[in-house]
Amino acid sequence: MIYMDYAATTPMDEEVIGAMAEVMRSHYGNPSSLHRIGVEADKLVQRSRETIAAAVGVNPGEIRFTSGGTESNNLAILGAARRYRSRGTHLITTRIEHASVYEAFRLLEKEGFRVTYLGVDETGAVRVEELEAALTDETILVSVMAVNNEMGRIQPIDDIGRLLKSRPRTLLHVDAVQAVGKLPLDPKAQGIDLLSAAAHKLHGPKGTGFLYCREGVELQPFMAGGGQEDGLRPGTENVPALVGMAKAVRMAVERQEAFAAHTSAWRQKLVDCIGAIPALRYNGSPHSEEMAPHIVHFSYPGMKSEVLVYALEQQGVCVSARSACSSGTERPSRVLEAMGAPYAVAVSGVRLSFSLRESAEDIERVCSALTRVARDLGSVTAEPQKGRRS
Template sequence: MIYLDNSATTKPHKEVLNTFVQVNESFYANPASIHGAGVEANALLDRARGQIADLLKTEDQFVLFTAGGTESNNLAIFGVPKANTHKGKHIITTEIEHPSILEAVKSLEQEGYKVDFLKVDVNGVISLQELQAKIRKETVLVSIMHVNNEMGAIQPIEEAAKIIHENSRAAFHVDAVQSFGKLPIYFNGEAGPDIISISGHKIHGLKGSGIIAFRKKMNIIPLLLGGGQEQGLRSGTVAVPQAVSLAKAARMAVETMEQATLKYRKWHNDLLEFLAGFGENIHLLSTNTGAAHILSFSVMDLKGEILINALQKRGIIVSTSSACSSKQKKTSHVVEALELHSNYKKGVIRLSFGALNTEEDILEFKKAFTDVMKELKGDINR
């Protein structure tokens, strides 16, 4: 099997799995306990927290462990506005966010919050002018994903941060689930985000592990109430093995990021040229200015499911749109936002690379895809 669906989830590194097993075997005590075993577990937890804080350039106390990207995003979207109603009830986000953002802000709309959605251009990128026009005194939160999970568009985070911080008291949240470990993302004073979300299983870590981190002390209301763990913002016994494993995966991702990006960009550009050879049969959603590890395209007048099944028969695993919505029959909200022509809306395919992919995988995909196109589209004159 050639696995090219790494934006949906990744296979954990062996080193990460080994770390998880070792911590479970030797440091299984509750880190909140005051006995020796608990103190040892807590020390390991603190070390993991510090390692991630160093990567994000923040203080240890501003890194909280969660169960994943959805929880981290929800904590930001619900926690910040509800704790800052004295500033206003206005939120800004984009039309192409992950459902864990969009569904959360829609819920807040039902509670009386005003939400503005930024449009994107044909390349999936927001307009900074529109952001400037929509931000106002009552804005309490702006949430913009760094890299879109469906087609890889990279948003201008630094420029957006400048606009937000110069024109409002709003907190700036960045969903970095698809960018951490692939692109530089960290706290950079007023020139960067105030809140960052990360998910472990997107960087060859474990499912059920995530991070929400802050640039500074913030007023935020927790989603989970209980024993007051994680600064009182995320109650529940902290899963030390998941936290330590996530720190391991995060370090490995950042340490290999530059080399991996060069590899992914080579494959990305090679496949863009390859797919362009199919002429009007293919519409490219991704561009060479987007994230190197994600490549999306659509085949004219074919359903994505048909393409996926045909490729799977040849041992190639890809996805249609995002894994979160691929089982639904409706067109992806990202595809709708891009205003794709109706002939291409149902045939969107996403390839996403990971650390375990090789040059041979790309060659095999090209061979398999050429065969699939000949089978499904007839003489394509390639």
């Protein structure tokens, strides 16, 4: 099988597995314990925090460990909105956010907050002028993802950060789950107050993530316990997973330029392949610099995405329909609908996502599989249905 679903999750790197195994064998202490074994475990936790902070260009004290992207997003959004409610009750996000962001805002609406959901253009990008028009004196939080997890469209975070620079009472949260280790990020320079990431998108362990929380920003926790992570995320730390995440993040950032060069070449080849198949429709910006290098999205109008996923699997290629967190539903893609796509396009979207590991031969095989699937499914739909009268 050729795995083309790296935006959903990635296989763990052997070096990460080795580092985690060593910690499991030798460092079993509770980081909160005062004895030497506990202190050694705590040193590993703090070293992991320092490694991640250095990789993303922030201070160690601004890194909070979580169970992954979903918890990071929820902690940032719910924590900030509830903490700063006295400033105002208006929030802004987009219609293309990951479910862990979108549903958090839906929850806040039930709590009495007013939420503006911004649309996007036909390429999937937020219009900064619409964001500016939506801002009010009551706006306390703006949340826009760095890279759309379904489409791969890069969002104008730099422009949004500059726009909000003169509004210190309005926080900027960025879901960077699909961006860390893949695209240049500088939270300080970009004016980002809160940034979410997950280890398993970077060849690290599942169930582990982090939240950058700028110094001076306060969040209201939604868990009670022993006070770990400055009270924001109480509970005994998963030391092996944190060590694994730190190693994965560091390695991903170190390989970022190589990753971009490698995946950009394969992305262009896949886009050209899709463009050469009449039944398929490429989704996203035609300008490669506006798209994440590791994601390609297309539709087969008239065919449900689940059918395409199954057909490609039969050809030896693993892909996704929508986000992995929302696949399996028959509803149209919320992202494609926001882009103005018709129903037939919105229910037939498929995502290809890849890494440094694919070879030219792998990409050729994927292109051949796409061609065969489009041909075979096209012949099935073209056949007259037996038993039906004209």
